[in-house]
Amino acid sequence: MPTIQTQAAWAERARAVLPGGGFGNFDAETFIRDGQGSRVRDENGKAYVDLLIGSGPMLLGHGHPEVMEAIAEQLPKGMTFFANNARGVELAEDIVAAVPCAEQVRFVSSGGEADMYAIRLARAFTGRDKIVKFEGGYHGMSAEAQMSLAPSKLANFPQAVPDSAGIPDSVRSEMLIAPFNDAAYIRSLLAEYGAQVAAIIVEPLQRIIPPEPGFLQLLRAECDRYGIQD
């Protein structure tokens, strides 16, 4: 039987081996032991309704029977191959069928990585370097994404404020930061910089802020007008 440890004991162990004593995005004193359906339990036995859902991927809840069955069927046949495999092709086909704008799929490990590739692809395709991002929008941990998420100092739009140390000024200077939901601002920003902009990166629902009616459609139209990727 493994020794049962309290959260305080795990926190002490974590501080020794994890920077900041945690995985980086959540309260470092809470340690989830297990989960079933919509509930999780911490190492002290306290139960919670899990609104984090693994930051997204546990959308069907913990231990969903169909997911467990599919995993149990595949596990004895091997888990990851790096090489192409039939299940991956089937998944890509399902995604292309389900997502109207998806013609092909590149699998990556995280949302941040996907956004990083999307930005690089837009730059390669347009031959332009500037990226428009909205203040407060979250797009992962890449250098471009770590701009004006939660700016630590005031700056005039469209100046970007890095959220992390260690990002070269050359990255900051290629980012244009705009206020979310401000149609007039985005129009005037693109009137000035539109021909230099490779992409606008936006969360359709920015954290908990819904888009104003017509705002996303305006971005689409402005992208078309200036040959920008979105």
Ligand SMILES: Cc1ncc(COP(=O)(O)O)c(C=O)c1O
């Ligand atoms: C809109 C958005 N983009 C990108 C990311 C980054 O995804 P990941 O944590 O898988 O890198 C997140 C994660 O919460 C997100 O909400």
